Amino acid sequence: MKHSILFFLTASVSITAVAHQPIMDMAPRWNNGYGVQTRVEHANSETTTWVEGVYTFKPSVRMTLKVPYVDGEMGNAILAVPLKRYTNEGSLTYNWSITPSVRMPTDGGNDWDAGLSVSYSSETPGLYQLYDAYTLGDKTGIDVNVGWSFPDGNGSSWFTLWDVSAQDSDSGQRVLTGPVLVYFKRNVVMRAEYKVPAYDHDDEWKGNFINFGIGIVY
Amino acid sequence: MFIKTLAIALLYTLLVPFSFAQNNSVDSQEIATEKTHEITYEKTQNNNYIVSVHGIVCELCSYGVAKNIRKLSFIDATQADNGVKVDVENQRIFITLLDNTPLDKAALFKAIESGGYKPIEVIAGSQEEEQE
Numbered sequence: 001m002k003h004s005i006l007f008f009l010t011a012s013v014s015i016t017a018v019a020h021q022p023i024m025d026m027a028p029r030w031n032n033g034y035g036v037q038t039r040v041e042h043a044n045s046e047t048t049t050w051v052e053g054v055y056t057f058k059p060s061v062r063m064t065l066k067v068p069y070v071d072g073e074m075g076n077a078i079l080a081v082p083l084k085r086y087t088n089e090g091s092l093t094y095n096w097s098i099t100p101s102v103r104m105p106t107d108g109g110n111d112w113d114a115g116l117s118v119s120y121s122s123e124t125p126g127l128y129q130l131y132d133a134y135t136l137g138d139k140t141g142i143d144v145n146v147g148w149s150f151p152d153g154n155g156s157s158w159f160t161l162w163d164v165s166a167q168d169s170d171s172g173q174r175v176l177t178g179p180v181l182v183y184f185k186r187n188v189v190m191r192a193e194y195k196v197p198a199y200d201h202d203d204e205w206k207g208n209f210i211n212f213g214i215g216i217v218y
Numbered sequence: 219m220f221i222k223t224l225a226i227a228l229l230y231t232l233l234v235p236f237s238f239a240q241n242n243s244v245d246s247q248e249i250a251t252e253k254t255h256e257i258t259y260e261k262t263q264n265n266n267y268i269v270s271v272h273g274i275v276c277e278l279c280s281y282g283v284a285k286n287i288r289k290l291s292f293i294d295a296t297q298a299d300n301g302v303k304v305d306v307e308n309q310r311i312f313i314t315l316l317d318n319t320p321l322d323k324a325a326l327f328k329a330i331e332s333g334g335y336k337p338i339e340v341i342a343g344s345q346e347e348e349q350e
Contacts, residue, residue, distance in 0.1 A: 088272040124275055189278060217281060
């Protein structure tokens with residue numbers, strides 16, 4: 001019964017989908033940790049700059065704010081509260097996460113959107129994987145990141161991941177896929193990704209997806 | 219439609235074990251607490267200790283743990299890596315204490331837990347001794 005309620009709750013609430021980033025998802029996972037990052041993404045002949053912040057009250061509760069800018073104009077900001085349940089066992093750490101969110105009409109409009117996503121991610125010294133399912137208004141999607149990490153033992157690490165993002169909406173369906181490269185140096189993170197359509201029956205989608213981000217956590 | 223069905227199915231699949239994961243995590247915390255009381259340690263001549271920590275496998279994610287430990291009053295921040303070095307390959311943390319300062323195990327473990335990880339045990343030793 002409990003699971004059925006969760007299912008219908010999740011299926012009936014929309015969510016704003018944004019790409020998963022190391023800052024926000026992986027860090028900060030410590031009490032009173034915080035971080036900022038900026039991302040530039042290019043898709044559909046449009047470039048969006050995201051300014052994002054995160055505060056972690058405790059490992060299981062954090063808050064994120066993401067503000068998009070398109071051609072210098074502020075878009076609709078997204079406030080979210082990722083709730084995570086971590087488990088640490090030997091050389092494995094994993095977490096289940098449920099993230100309610102709200103998209104606010106900071107672009108001057110009047111529309112508010114509520115959202116929810118459910119995700120699972122795990123990591124060992126060599127392997128990272130993330131699975132996320134979400135809905136957003138008329139959009140429903142799945143995002144998968146799987147790949148390897150290469151820590152150098154001196155506070156930095158490379159991640160090479162493969163990303164698959166599938167989305168269904170009123171305008172059609174599409175599946176984007178491509179490589180992701182992540183580099184950490186102590187508390188600084190850089191992430192670049194490039195995805196191409198593997199399946200494109202979406203009337204509103206054109207071309208590839210490019211994203212580059214840099215952030216820092218404390 | 220296919221993707222939508224698949225997404226909802228994945229959502230449900232992820233939600234079902236969510237509550238179980240919560241229960242497991244509580245158990246893990248209880249186990250860690252029990253182990254904390256069992257651990258003994260002894261002061262070494264060179265003030266170096268090795269802490270085993272479950273789940274500490276990521277350089278970025280462990281930044282907060284190292285930061286928390288460096289704030290402890292008995293850590294010697296003048297040493298290499300400011301007295302704290304995380305070994306993500308083997309899930310260990312190497313720490314160096316100030317001279318004539320005892321190790322406060324409870325404070326150390328609390329710093330690690332507030333960083334999101336599970337401390338298991340602390341023993342005397344250093345990274346250099348491990349490599350020999």
